[in-house]
Structure formats: structure tokens, C-alpha cells
Amino acid sequence: MLRTHTCGEASASLAGKEVTLCGWVHRRRDHGQLTFIDLRDRYGLTQVVAHEKENAAAHAALGDARNEWVLRVRGTVRARPEGTKNPRLATGEVEVVATEVTVLNASKTPPFYVNEETEVDENLRWKYRYVDLRRERSKDLMRLRHEVVAYIRRHLIERGFWEIETPTLIRSDPTGARDFIVPSRYYPGRFWALPQSPQQYKQILMVGGLDKYFQIAHCYRDEDPRADRVYEHTQLDLEMSFVDREDVMATLEGLYTEIFRMFARKPLAKTPVPRMTYEEAIRRFGIDRPDLRFAIELVDLTDALRSTGFNAFRSVIDSGGAVRGLVVPGKADATRKDIDGWQALAKTKGAKGLVSFAFAGTEVRSPVAKFFTPGEIAAIRAATKAGDGDLALAVADTYHTASVSLGVVRERLGPELGLADTAKHYALWITDFPLVERTPEGGWTFSHNPFCAPLTEQDIALLDTDPEKAKSKQYDFVIDGKEIFGGSVRIYQRAVQERVFAQLGVSKEDAATRFGALLDALEYGAPPSGGVGAGVDRLCMTLAGTENIREVQSFPKTQTGYDPLLDAPAAVDAKLLDELGLRVVAQPEKRA
RNA sequence: GGUCCCGUGGUGCAGCGGCCUAGCAUACGUCCCUGUCAAGGACGAGAUCGCCGGUUCGAAUCCGGUCGGGACCGCCA
Structure with missing residues (x-):
């Protein structure tokens, strides 16, 4: 290790000890014979001091250093002289008297301030994300996300869930959002799709008897980005067997109330989380995700x-x-x-x-x-x-x-x-969603996903008489008017699944083509199961109180789906296109 | 595919027909300075106002187009 301690550790108990720190120059204060540097790393900030008459070499090195240079500093921790302690700094009781300063790397003048919380143009932030990530706000958001995900894993693993990865090269399906596709070399003219969610796999894992599964899954959809939705997002995907919706809801409410207790800036207004049927939500609020603030x-x-x-x-x-x-x-x-x-x-x-x-x-x-x-x-x-x-x-x-x-x-x-109560988070469950709904063209579509189970036997019967009244076992979890996650108990019998497909106007052949594997699996001992897909980015946004999904992602793209850091998407080698049997028809646009 | 907002030294902003030879803060450079912590002081460099075209005696400023960013509609769980 190049260091003995981090810049967040210096405290009175280390006084007198020799330490070696590594970090970035956060700020320099040069008083002539006496020079201070705040050295920063992920853990915190430590004041380093050097005096010309005590250590000329170290003093000169600190004087030459500039913001964002990377230094290694050997020195002695000492309590700051009385009256010079800084109560606003966690390490403000002490300072490190430099004995040896090594410049590990100099830095150009950064494109924007690391040591100030000013607004910066997003294009610049994402292009220089490696600089931006050093800023306190960005770092804190990355930390929040890490801790939330780490907690989700711990919580679920302790309760018997297995974390299982599923493929990211899958079959394209025309329903839902536009797929991102990847050409296939072995099968020229055919394409893989990137998953919009691991929906079919999770159910098949249940048929495989794995009982309780989760995954922190990347999901993709090629639709125009907005402030709160982008090409790629991360989903907590979860499924459990031999459960009804109460079991899934209890599991998720346990997880999420705990997440909010640990990580939110403000408490949940009510626990247990109140429930409301879809019908009541529409009647009282005209929306299926009411903002109860x-x-x-x-x-x-x-x-x-x-x-x-x-x-x-x-x-x-x-x-x-x-x-x-x-x-x-x-x-x-x-x-x-x-x-x-x-x-x-x-x-x-x-x-x-x-x-x-x-x-x-x-x-x-x-x-x-x-x-x-x-x-x-x-x-x-x-x-x-x-x-x-x-x-x-x-x-x-x-x-x-x-x-x-x-x-x-x-x-x-x-x-x-400005009516909303901003002191609390208002969570609620919405249940008893309609199973199917009318499309603008007069046909039918599923309101959640095609595998969502009808609420009761009567609701299956209603498909014959009054489809719009048929309720499902879908449940959504809403906080402050935003859908935090949604899920359902699944259909596990092929006959029921086919009945629903019939209502949606999906032919047997069509269903077999699109969902063949899952439908086959239903005939080999599929257990009842249910689960959720929960947006991790949106969860972190809500916890952090930001409206911008890019801030909680490590390397975001712009609203036009451009990656300013890697300058992607990019053209590919003609040879690669040949191997894939592809020819580009559209003129590649020039990019400044 | 569409609507709206923004684009001025490195960064963040001001200026919105002539007073602009473009202002402020900060960053940057040189120098001074022994206790600062947004250190302080002095001096200095740095922008043809995103780009193209038009209106005008005169454009950073008005108009049209274009490029880039953002917000939204369409689309999207």
C-alpha cells in the first residue's frame, strides 16, 4: 500500500503517529513560509501543513502543487494549536505535518470546480465524469446507491433468496418498448435483443425449483430519454414460489420500509404502508399512483x-x-x-x-x-x-x-x-388493477404484463362477459406520486395463460413464437409464483431527492442518447459489418 | 416526429440595437505574506458572445436556419 491511512481517519488519537496519506489537492492556502493543503480522498479531507524553516523540500512541494494534483504525503499527525481547530471538518482537530511530499501525478486545471457545489453543464459533467465523481455530491450519490444495493443483497440473502444472473442477449419481442438489438454473426440477418427486464427468465427459474430469486439486473429500452428515464437502468428483479400476493407484498414492504428507515432523508408518513385499490385511487385521485403529500x-x-x-x-x-x-x-x-x-x-x-x-x-x-x-x-x-x-x-x-x-x-x-408536505415520504400500495384494458384501436392489451394472474376465479369468468371489470393480482408501490416498483402474482397454468392470450387477441401460434419456452415450462410442473421489478435508479432518486436519473448513474448519456465520455455510439469497422452481413444505408451523421 | 428554454474568457453568471474598446465572481499566471481553512494583498493574461446567413448606418442584443445541451408531448413499465 502506498498509504497507511485515509484522509478521513486523522483524529486526536493518532497524534504523534507517523502516517502516509494519498489523495488529491482539494485546496491550497499559501502563506509564504507556511503552506496548507487540504488533501482529499473518498474518505475525507485532511489538512497538511509544511513550514519553510522546518522542512524546505516539503514546503516547496506543497507550494508548487495545484488543485487536483495527486500527492503522497508522509508526515506526523499533531493536534492543531489551540484556536486553529476547525469544527466544520471531521478531521479538524488535527493536521499532518509533512515530512516528505511526492507528486504522484500533476493535473491540468480541471474543467470545472471539484471543491465547490456549483451547477455545471451536464455535457461537461458527463464528459469529465472522472472529475465530476470527485465532487462531494456525486460521490455521495454513488455511495448511497452502493449502500442501498448492498443492503438489498444482504436483506434478501438473509431471507433465503439466491442471486442469479440471467442472459443479456435474448429474443426480441415486438410488444412494449422498442428493443435494442445486437446482430448475430452465426445467424446473419438475425438479431439478439437486450432485455427490457428478465421477466420470462425469472418465471422459468421458479419452474426450475430455485424458489426465491433476485438479481440486480441491467435493463434496456430504445425509447426517447427523459429526466427520469434513460436507455439503460437497473432493476431489482425478484421472484418467489408458493406465494400469494400478500406474501410478496409483505416481503417487499419489509425490505422497502427498512431501506427508507436507513437511507431516506425523511421518514415514511405511515407504516404499515396504507393500501388502496386501483378503483379507489382513480375515484379519489384520478391516477393509479396518487401523490398523497x-x-x-x-x-x-x-x-x-x-x-x-x-x-x-x-x-x-x-x-x-x-x-x-x-x-x-x-x-x-x-x-x-x-x-x-x-x-x-x-x-x-x-x-x-x-x-x-x-x-x-x-x-x-x-x-x-x-x-x-x-x-x-x-x-x-x-x-x-x-x-x-x-x-x-x-x-x-x-x-x-x-x-x-x-x-x-x-x-x-x-x-x-407548493401544497405538498415535504417533511415526509408518502408511500402506499395500489392493488386490484384491471387485468386487461382497451387499446385506442379498440382491441385489448394487458395492463401489467401478459403473465399477471387474475385476482379470482370470477375474474377469469369476467373475461367472457365484461373484460374491463376483471381484476388482477398486480400490486404497485407508490411513493410521493412516483411508482417505485410493481409486480404481480403470475399465471402458472397453461390453460389460464391461453385464456388471457385469447382475450388479448394473441393467437396460439403467436404466443408459441414469442413465449414458447415459458408456455412449455408451464406444462412441466410450474409452481405458483410472484415477484416484482423495482427500479433501482428511481429508488435512489427518491432517497436522494433528485429529479435527474443521470445523477444516480455512474456514466450517463445525454437526452439524445449520446455518451460524451466515450463518444459513443460510433461507427464500426467495415470488416465487422461484413462478418455480420450488414450494410449501412443511412448516412452516418457527423458529430462535433 | 413535435413544442418550449438555454448557448457570452476555464467555470458560473450579467449585458438584450449605438454608452461594449463586452462587465462581475471565481478559477488561472507572477509576486508579497508564519496559522489558514471559500486564507489575504498586488499585478497580469484570458472571450471576434456556439455556427451560418439575413435585417440595420450600426448586432452579443432583432429575424431565419443549423449544431449542441436541457425540460416536455408523442413514445415508454
Whole structure:
């Protein structure tokens, strides 16, 4: 070892001892005959001092050193003179008097500050990630992620889970997100896909009798990145046999409440974690991952407006739809622009429009006020509990569309109006999801994944009569309005699986092509099983309170999927293309 | 595929038709300095304002395009 101690260890108990430290120059303070350097490594910061008259060589070396040079310092730990201790530094009681200073490596002037917490352009940060990682915030996020993952492993292994890796070159499947594909050399014209999740493998491991499995798995999807989703992310993938959903939920709640207790900056508002059915979540919040940090709820105005003269509402009600309402506290003074913004949001979820009622004193201001009787206005105000100075919003549509349209508006209000309780994390379970849902084209699709088990025998029967009402054994875990993980108990009988495929319009041949291995496995003694896929990046974001997924990843790509560090993607050798039987048709774009 | 925001010395920002010969902080360089810890002091170097084109007597500033970054919609569990 080049060092005897780290820069975080210096303390009064080492006083008088000779130590050797290695690290980066964090900051230099040159007083002429007396020079200080803060030497930094992953563990901390130690002040190194040299005096010209006591050790001219060491003093000169410290004086020549610059920020981010890598030094090896031999010296003696001593208690700092009275009055010069630094209580803001963990090692501030002591300093190292340098006797020998070796420059292991000089450094160019860094492209941005390591010793200051200023915002830096992301392109620069990722290009010089090796410099950025030395910054305290980046280092702390890497540490957090390491500790969380280490804890997950320890927790699950102690409870009998085996960590098993599954392949990352798999079969492409056209459903879901676009796959990343990898050409095959032995089979020219065929391609591997990178997994979007280890879904089929995990179930097959259960058929293999391995009982309890988990993996910290890399997952890939080739869809346009956003602040909270990128090409590659890491998932805690977990599956267990001979369980029903209560068992999986108990296992995961145990793990996650412990993770939040150990690593979160603020406590969970309630444990055990409250539960809510999907139906209740839509009814009260218009979304399947409600943000419970603020209390506003949707209300139903259908009955109150059954005979209204406002035709846009009346016709919807007459044809079996609903009018749903929402109060926006204190926003009776909302501008046209505010309301247009909310309306545009509501329209993204299918609303035809958004009607507002501003209550000021006994007055009501609304573009459609003249269509409502005073009784109806009063009923709207009573139902939404709009007080003086509040605004009420209403949408008429099918019950579901009206609800989710207001749901996205509600979701926006938390941050926009600063309503959210930021002192706690609000976790909850959502259960009893629909098994299938309508596609915009009028067909059917699974709402979670194709292997998700129906909740009861009745729900299987409902597929024949009223598919939309069929519930599943899916469960989601939501914190502060974000899905932290989701999972389900699986179908383990081929007949049931085929019944679900039939509903989705997946032919037997199609199913055999896409999921043949798993379907075959179901015929060789598949146990009941259930599990989850849990985003590790998102978990770390929530724990750290950042909205930027790239910050919790070691080497992130930009929003256009470019890696500024490695300058990737890149062209490949023509010979390699030949071997793969590929010809590039698109013009390769030049990159600055 | 689309919408919006940003691009000014190494970094972070200001300037938003002429007062800009582009300002501030910090970093950087040289010198001074024996107790600092965002050390202090003096001096200095460093940008043709992302790029291309246009409007104008005059453009960092206005307009169009383009490239790069970010946020979002589409897409996506």
C-alpha cells in the first residue's frame, strides 16, 4: 500500500503517529513560509501543513502543487494549536505535518470546480465524469446507491433468496418498448435483443425449483430519454414460489420500509404502508399512483348536475358519463393562462374541455355560469368544498376519462401551488388493477404484463362477459406520486395463460413464437409464483431527492442518447459489418 | 416526429440595437505574506458572445436556419 491511512481517519488519537496519506489537492492556502493543503480522498479531507524553516523540500512541494494534483504525503499527525481547530471538518482537530511530499501525478486545471457545489453543464459533467465523481455530491450519490444495493443483497440473502444472473442477449419481442438489438454473426440477418427486464427468465427459474430469486439486473429500452428515464437502468428483479400476493407484498414492504428507515432523508408518513385499490385511487385521485403529500381529492358532480341546462355536461350524463370536479385552493384569481395550461393538461388524457368556477365571496366567475342554476352552482361549491377564494374545475366525459383528466391536473397542483408536505415520504400500495384494458384501436392489451394472474376465479369468468371489470393480482408501490416498483402474482397454468392470450387477441401460434419456452415450462410442473421489478435508479432518486436519473448513474448519456465520455455510439469497422452481413444505408451523421 | 428554454474568457453568471474598446465572481499566471481553512494583498493574461446567413448606418442584443445541451408531448413499465 502506498498509504497507511485515509484522509478521513486523522483524529486526536493518532497524534504523534507517523502516517502516509494519498489523495488529491482539494485546496491550497499559501502563506509564504507556511503552506496548507487540504488533501482529499473518498474518505475525507485532511489538512497538511509544511513550514519553510522546518522542512524546505516539503514546503516547496506543497507550494508548487495545484488543485487536483495527486500527492503522497508522509508526515506526523499533531493536534492543531489551540484556536486553529476547525469544527466544520471531521478531521479538524488535527493536521499532518509533512515530512516528505511526492507528486504522484500533476493535473491540468480541471474543467470545472471539484471543491465547490456549483451547477455545471451536464455535457461537461458527463464528459469529465472522472472529475465530476470527485465532487462531494456525486460521490455521495454513488455511495448511497452502493449502500442501498448492498443492503438489498444482504436483506434478501438473509431471507433465503439466491442471486442469479440471467442472459443479456435474448429474443426480441415486438410488444412494449422498442428493443435494442445486437446482430448475430452465426445467424446473419438475425438479431439478439437486450432485455427490457428478465421477466420470462425469472418465471422459468421458479419452474426450475430455485424458489426465491433476485438479481440486480441491467435493463434496456430504445425509447426517447427523459429526466427520469434513460436507455439503460437497473432493476431489482425478484421472484418467489408458493406465494400469494400478500406474501410478496409483505416481503417487499419489509425490505422497502427498512431501506427508507436507513437511507431516506425523511421518514415514511405511515407504516404499515396504507393500501388502496386501483378503483379507489382513480375515484379519489384520478391516477393509479396518487401523490398523497397533499390532500385534494376528486369529487363527483354527476348527480348534482343530472338535469343541468349546460349541454356539454348534460349530454355526457345522459349517455352514462360522469362529471368530475376538483378544487384548486386559493386560485379564484387564476389567470386565463393558468386555466388554459390545466385544460391543455387535461386534454392530454382525453378531456374535451375543462370548466372553471371561481368563488369570491358570494360571487361565482365562470365562462359558463349562465348555463347553471344558482342551486347547481351551490351544489358544485358544496361538493368540491370550495371556500372563498377557491377555484373549482370540472370535466365531463366517461367516468374514467373525466377522472384521469383531472388526475393529471391534480398531480400538477402539488408542486405548482407548493401544497405538498415535504417533511415526509408518502408511500402506499395500489392493488386490484384491471387485468386487461382497451387499446385506442379498440382491441385489448394487458395492463401489467401478459403473465399477471387474475385476482379470482370470477375474474377469469369476467373475461367472457365484461373484460374491463376483471381484476388482477398486480400490486404497485407508490411513493410521493412516483411508482417505485410493481409486480404481480403470475399465471402458472397453461390453460389460464391461453385464456388471457385469447382475450388479448394473441393467437396460439403467436404466443408459441414469442413465449414458447415459458408456455412449455408451464406444462412441466410450474409452481405458483410472484415477484416484482423495482427500479433501482428511481429508488435512489427518491432517497436522494433528485429529479435527474443521470445523477444516480455512474456514466450517463445525454437526452439524445449520446455518451460524451466515450463518444459513443460510433461507427464500426467495415470488416465487422461484413462478418455480420450488414450494410449501412443511412448516412452516418457527423458529430462535433 | 413535435413544442418550449438555454448557448457570452476555464467555470458560473450579467449585458438584450449605438454608452461594449463586452462587465462581475471565481478559477488561472507572477509576486508579497508564519496559522489558514471559500486564507489575504498586488499585478497580469484570458472571450471576434456556439455556427451560418439575413435585417440595420450600426448586432452579443432583432429575424431565419443549423449544431449542441436541457425540460416536455408523442413514445415508454
